[in-house]
Amino acid sequence: MKAIEFSELPAKSALMKRFDRKFLCSASQLDELLHALEATHCYINVQGEPHQVYQNEYWDKPTKEFYNDHRRGIPRRLKFRRRTYQGNGLSFWELKVKHPRGYQDKRRIPVEHATASDDARVVQANRAFGFLLGDGRQKSGAPGHLEPSMYITYQRTTLWDPAAGSRLTVDTQMQASLGGTRLEFPNWTLVELKQARRERHAVDTLVTQGLLKACAFSKYHRTMQIWSGIAQGHGGLCTEMRRYEDWVGQSCLVQTSEIL
Numbered sequence: 001m002k003a004i005e006f007s008e009l010p011a012k013s014a015l016m017k018r019f020d021r022k023f024l025c026s027a028s029q030l031d032e033l034l035h036a037l038e039a040t041h042c043y044i045n046v047q048g049e050p051h052q053v054y055q056n057e058y059w060d061k062p063t064k065e066f067y068n069d070h071r072r073g074i075p076r077r078l079k080f081r082r083r084t085y086q087g088n089g090l091s092f093w094e095l096k097v098k099h100p101r102g103y104q105d106k107r108r109i110p111v112e113h114a115t116a117s118d119d120a121r122v123v124q125a126n127r128a129f130g131f132l133l134g135d136g137r138q139k140s141g142a143p144g145h146l147e148p149s150m151y152i153t154y155q156r157t158t159l160w161d162p163a164a165g166s167r168l169t170v171d172t173q174m175q176a177s178l179g180g181t182r183l184e185f186p187n188w189t190l191v192e193l194k195q196a197r198r199e200r201h202a203v204d205t206l207v208t209q210g211l212l213k214a215c216a217f218s219k220y221h222r223t224m225q226i227w228s229g230i231a232q233g234h235g236g237l238c239t240e241m242r243r244y245e246d247w248v249g250q251s252c253l254v255q256t257s258e259i260l
Helices: 027-036 065-072 118-133 202-208 219-231 239-248
Strands: 003-005 017-025 042-045 051-060 077-085 091-098 104-110 147-161 166-178 181-185 189-195 213-215 255-258
Touching: 017 027, 017 202, 027 189, 027 202, 051 065, 051 219, 065 077, 065 219, 077 118, 091 118, 104 118, 147 219, 166 219, 181 219, 213 239
Parallel strands: 003 042
Antiparallel strands: 017 104, 017 189, 017 213, 042 147, 051 077, 051 147, 077 091, 091 104, 147 166, 166 181, 166 189, 181 255
């Protein structure tokens, strides 16, 4: 598959307002997927590398309002995080607003400087949240105090379709940590299609052929759901995720371990 440098992409490829669809596949199915898209897609490289490690620090209210809104299926909901790209060290505060019409509105600003103090980091995060919630204006009365909620890392490969202007991301080696517990997902591959408008894509044919399985998998929502189940002593996987396990033929959660 050909490659293009991130710096060479047109501005519209950022797709800050977009429709997302998510899919699941196994490692062997991923090879078939990449082969099927070879003629129409290209890798997006960052400094010559197609694989990038993403570090996400999710923030939520002490009541886990953002998580619970997702769990209850609230049409308009929020997700706030600090994302760091390990390859180039860039870091951003990002707010994702899910609209009732189904599209995502992603807003972000650079993290100006690292803060050693936890208190300073909380102040910085809440200020950034208020700014992004106001869409470029500091919104007064922005919902309360936010705190770190979940840490998630994974390796991402991004494919771009120049003709359609869509992007396809492939996430592997996902790990999440919260409350001293680490959850690992080494056998799962999450594929996400990002489009400016809803339209048919090559992945629809691959779903029909059985190479992909459509799924509803928010990293923050699912890992919080798993952790909550473990904390309550009845295991972490919901029925939907067990169905995905059966389809992929591999375990979803293969290890939980204490972080030293």
